[in-house]
Amino acid sequence: MTIYAVRSWCIFLFISLIVAACNKEEQAPSPENTIAVADQSARTPAGASIPVSWYQLEFKLIKETPGFTPPVAARALAYTGIALHEAVVWSDRNGHSLSGQLNGLYNIPRPERGKRYNWEIAANSAMADIITRLYPNVNAANAAIIKAQDSLNLVNLSGGCDQDEVNRSVNFGKQISAAIYAWSATDGGKDGYLNGFPTDYIPPVGPAFWVPTPPAFQRALLPYWGNNRLLVKPRYPETAPVQHPVFSTDTASAFYKAAYYVYNKVNTLTPEENTTALYWADGGGTFTPPGHLLAITAQLVTDEGLNLTQSATLFAQAGISVNDAGIVCWKYKYKYNLLRPVTYIQRHINAGWGSLIATPPFPSYTSGHASFTGAAGTVLAEYFGNAYTFTDNQKVAEGFAPRSFGNFQQMIDEASISRIYGGIHYQFDSEVGAQTGREVGLRVLSLRY
Template sequence: MKTKYIFFGAIMVLILANSCEKDIPQYTEFKSYAYTNNDENGGSWVPVLLDGATAIDIAAPEATTSTEYLAELADIKSKMDNIDGNQRRSVEYWTNNAVVRWNEIALELIAKYNLIPGPNDDDSYTLPNPNTPDGPPGFPFSHPPYASRALAYLSVAQFDGLISAWHYKYQYNRPAPYQLDETINYAYEPNDIPSYPSDGAVLARVSRNVLSTMFPLEVEYLEKMEQEHLQSLLLSGGNVQSDIDAGVIIANTVSEIALERAANDGMKNAQAPKAVSDSIKAAAFERFGWQWENLELPVRPVGLTPLFGKVKMWSIDDVESVRPIPPPPLDSQEYRDDVEILKNYADNMTEERRAIANFWQDGLGTYTPPGHWNRFANEFIVESKMNPLRSARTMAYMNMAIMDAGISCWDAKYYYHYPRPIQTIPGFRTIAGTPNFPSYTSGHSVFSAAASEVLAYIFPEKAGLVRGWAEEAAISRVYGGIHWTFDATVGTDQGRNVAQFTIDVAKLDGAD
């Protein structure tokens, strides 16, 4: 099929004061805020994995006049009277929207483990193994596909857990401790959302459970963070212990369902052995007459996650249904034209283009392209003063779309197995390294376009802004010499197409 490839026009330069720094870790600077909306009907929203909000049974709480509840109230008042400096700082840190905080912790872990395993003394490679997480090398290597999946499971579990919590909050309608006892000075901006079950407890336990599975070497750290979070719920004056216990029940059930899906989604087979990788490569050569070659020294025997394209998607049944058009043949005029475009960029590199390429690099030791868009979403959530439930919804749909987009992208990468510019242009050099997987389509482009479309749906006032960022992320890979322009343009269309499936799901969940 002969296709006209449209190149990007003017690309806006991304300038976001205090919101786009990519130092790791760097937590969002925000304090407790008054929610724009309490979403009283949130318990009627449609979950992603649960069979409705009532799939988890939570018993009615004790009456606020009961001996049991009054004892709980006295207990938190005693704890608050004896709070120390570290505890006070912990309460301030967790704020009243821990969706953002746990997402930031996930980004920190992704960056920490985004380190490619090095070669052994004999130039062979040992890949991270979840069965022996201590390694060497340590598990995981949190590359972009792994990061997108970790963030998706974390966000979906949080979202489903909070839908269930919201249902019971408004069914039982038990006020928060500070609303019942005026001597309790609530640490955050007050609201009239019922306290039972505790949404904070749902987030603390779900996040610990999911992230401990994704990052097994961090179990002790995550347990510590969970305990600090749970303690802060008591010390803030927002919850009594029975609120927290009920939230933990919801969280454990949701986590189990989410992690069962994860265990059977095909990710364990994504990093295929060499024989499988070679067969994929041979099939592409037979089909198209080209194949991507790894140009690293020493050469890695297998590309990164050749079978990630087979992983179960969230909103799409058949990955082939969203596979993009073929790239131009290597003897076509379209290809030759693109060679000249890349040579021209390389020979006339400007400071602006170099800055754009570097800004969007998101390579080893960073929170990856999916993490970059999670950072933006965190900023928008705080700016819009979303409550935890609506925040979790934002993150769930964005990360579902990002993961689906990544699966679609990796399907295209290994189906087409298209060479990178450095392989086919004699003497060509990049300014940002060369990833260990085929060129077409661009992962940055697909991830970014998918994320930007979901953010444009949720924050329509920012639609032009985020779509411009996605186009800048895409062209950055061309400026860097890592990708062809059609990798970026077709990848952007691909990401937008995939995201629409997630948006269609979101439009039917009852939240709009």
């Protein structure tokens, strides 16, 4: 990216944020964690423009920063949302800190008693700092954009504010970020962007097991990711998902029929099914499936006019859900190490067959797309309602028409089946992935925010 592109980004930010006011949204916190703050009964709650601006930049960083594969991207999005939530939760008299609720998270900084805070500034400071920490390998142009966005937001939020209040709010946001980042560094995934294909991993050998797939024939991606710490610890020992059909090459077997279904479906796709597969592909060089889901979340936050604390809650819930869904899914992928449809079909049905989209470099069972979407879709359905209708506009710039859904279950179903249309998953991969994703989403919703 050239310096002119950086300047253009900065100009865009300045225009979009120039109307931002010094809105402090200083309400009393929840009774069990009382902190004396100024009465804000006459103030209008701050809007969500600051967090949305940071998520829009984060989607760009996911696309352009090496190593941010779907699970790694999901992790970054989760910690971004948690930092945002903790930076503004004390502005809401009914809010609850996630400290003591999330796995291993304790002693998060609190605002000073009786002091005034600008919560938008605190949110901006926390998000700028945590994103800088979570994406340490960004290119120089994007590093400059992060700094410029932080500075422009701060200028536009500080007008009319006391300088001590500005400084206090900035420092509080940075304290939150530092605490969240220090906690994140102990989860097992901190350096996932550096070593996605570890050479010490040796996959099992046998006719039912995963092998590298065309066209790149890459090593296994993130084989140890399933060992990472979940953000929401299950109340009961986690059980393995339903066992996939027993591997068999018998044409009468359930496994052969599942593979043949994929083979036949890809060979007979309708134009709409083809579009569905490509729309949800979200492969390398994109904002990834977790990024797509958080982009939908950002769109709905804007469409529905959520305020700062409402959006912080929803972003935290959606981010935590995709992170934990990725960990659970990758745990099962390398527990079962099931071969991909392209491998089975080329060996036992048609040696010359190829999938519509490239098969990613990791085992088949369960589906990551279905897991991510099942988790985030469950969170969004709880927030907006099961009958909420919406249109996903996230891929218009890439030449796709907007896609409309009558409810979030339709989105989950479409994203899940898109991987069968693409030829890279068996139907049972997606069905079980969506179910385990839903279970993750329900765990996330069990917390108090």
